[in-house]
Amino acid sequence: MLAFVAILIGGTAGGFIGYAFVDLQVTGDSSFWAGLGAFVGAVVAALGTAVVVILTLRAMGEWNTIRAREEAAAAAAKSNAATRNVPRVR
Secondary structure (H helix, E strand, O other): OHHHHHHHHHHHHHHHHHHHHHHHHOOOOOHHHHHHHHHHHHHHHHHHHHHHHHHHHHHHHHHHHHHHHHHHHHHHHHHHHHHOOOOOOO
C-alpha cells in the first residue's frame, strides 16, 4: 500500500513540475500545452518512482530470504549440537 501511495505522490509531483515547466516556456493561451506537459511529467515521474519502488521491494524480499535461511541454519546447528552423542571419558 505504501508503494502505491509513493507512486501516486511521485506522479503528482511530476505533473506539477511538467505543468510549471511548460507554463514558463509558452506565452499566451497555453492550456493544451500545459496540460500535455503535466500529463507527460506525471507519467515519467510515476514510471521512475515505480522502478525505484520495485527495486526496493525486490531487495527487501531478498534480504528477508537470506535472513530466514541464516536463522534456519543456526537453529539446525543448535539442534544438532544438542542431540549429538558426546563420548564419555572414564
